Amino acid sequence: MESSTIPAFLSIDVEPDGFQLDRHDPPPWAGYLDLVDFITRLRADLAGWTGRTPRFGWYVRTDPQIAEVYGRPDHALVGFPACAARLQAAGDYWGVHSHPIRWAPESGQWVHEFGDGEWPVQATRFALDAFGGWAGAPPRLFRAGSGFLTDRIVEAAEQAGVAIDLTLEPITGWGVGAPAVQSGVDTSPIVGSYTDCAGAPREPYRPARHDFRVDGGRKGRRLLMVPLSTRSLARPRPWWWRAARRVLRGPAPSWVEVLYPFGSWPHAHEYWDAVEQHLRSMRHPYLSLAIRTDAPNTDVSMRVRRILEALPGHPLATRLRFENPLTTFRDAL
Numbered sequence: 001m002e003s004s005t006i007p008a009f010l011s012i013d014v015e016p017d018g019f020q021l022d023r024h025d026p027p028p029w030a031g032y033l034d035l036v037d038f039i040t041r042l043r044a045d046l047a048g049w050t051g052r053t054p055r056f057g058w059y060v061r062t063d064p065q066i067a068e069v070y071g072r073p074d075h076a077l078v079g080f081p082a083c084a085a086r087l088q089a090a091g092d093y094w095g096v097h098s099h100p101i102r103w104a105p106e107s108g109q110w111v112h113e114f115g116d117g118e119w120p121v122q123a124t125r126f127a128l129d130a131f132g133g134w135a136g137a138p139p140r141l142f143r144a145g146s147g148f149l150t151d152r153i154v155e156a157a158e159q160a161g162v163a164i165d166l167t168l169e170p171i172t173g174w175g176v177g178a179p180a181v182q183s184g185v186d187t188s189p190i191v192g193s194y195t196d197c198a199g200a201p202r203e204p205y206r207p208a209r210h211d212f213r214v215d216g217g218r219k220g221r222r223l224l225m226v227p228l229s230t231r232s233l234a235r236p237r238p239w240w241w242r243a244a245r246r247v248l249r250g251p252a253p254s255w256v257e258v259l260y261p262f263g264s265w266p267h268a269h270e271y272w273d274a275v276e277q278h279l280r281s282m283r284h285p286y287l288s289l290a291i292r293t294d295a296p297n298t299d300v301s302m303r304v305r306r307i308l309e310a311l312p313g314h315p316l317a318t319r320l321r322f323e324n325p326l327t328t329f330r331d332a333l
Helices: 030-050 064-070 081-089 118-135 151-160 239-249 268-280 299-309 315-319
Strands: 006-014 057-061 093-098 101-104 109-113 141-144 180-182 187-191 230-232 256-258 287-292 320-322
Touching: 006 030, 006 093, 030 081, 030 299, 030 315, 057 141, 064 101, 064 118, 093 118, 101 118, 101 187, 118 151, 230 268, 268 299, 268 315, 315 320
Parallel strands: 006 057, 006 287, 006 320, 057 093, 093 141, 109 187
Antiparallel strands: 101 109, 180 187, 230 256
16 A cells, blocks of 8 residues: 555644734734644545645744744744644644844835845744754754745755755746745735745755755765656647657757645646646655645635645545655655
């Protein structure tokens, strides 16, 4: 049964409901509490449909903004003991999530600082160290906030003990040219430039030390990059057409999009059909999806729930094996 199933990872970024957090009256993490209840129901539905108990990943924000607003970086881990105990009892696993957010006194806002090369690295190291202090061991799993990566962030994660990064969106990301990062309830202005990851590998690889978007092979980093799942938007062509096109005009452009569960899909069943088609195209299929704990009843949180609720009952569900990526890739680590 195990050999006929496909490893799948659902990464959940655990965050406050928004980015513009009031230090004097910090908002509750209502989205986190609500999503724990939803995931508990989803787990039971999937287990009943497939006969396997799914395990999901919770990537907790432990970065400087959380420490400044809530008094300690591991607030989400120690402030909701019932949630943590519930998820651990279900076999779920933990990772680190970090946003390079700083306070901008000139505008009176929390901003995503992508322009200062040092700040995103400092924020990443801070978050990784804080999580390690809570766990009593170096973090093994990491997701960078807003999908923003640089070589120095990847290096910092590797040095802290991270074995697998599940951040990479191998496309020209949404943040290229965007003015702000959005949550379900507010925005945070972007300062600096977002990294274009178009052309990066779309399957797991060890990043080159000079450029994390390049497969470094045996000389690459110890850390394993596991990209989010994507699909090609290009019309399938026969091999002879692709060969002739390459000779005459070079490789065809790669139209690719990430399979975001929070996207505006007309029908939930259509989303899982697209996922199934993508998996059939892979030599070594796996599925990696990511969502965040947005405020309840926002448009984005409702879209995510509609998509996930449709998985039990879809034929693909019986083939997916939701597990810890450290288990899936243990032979490569």
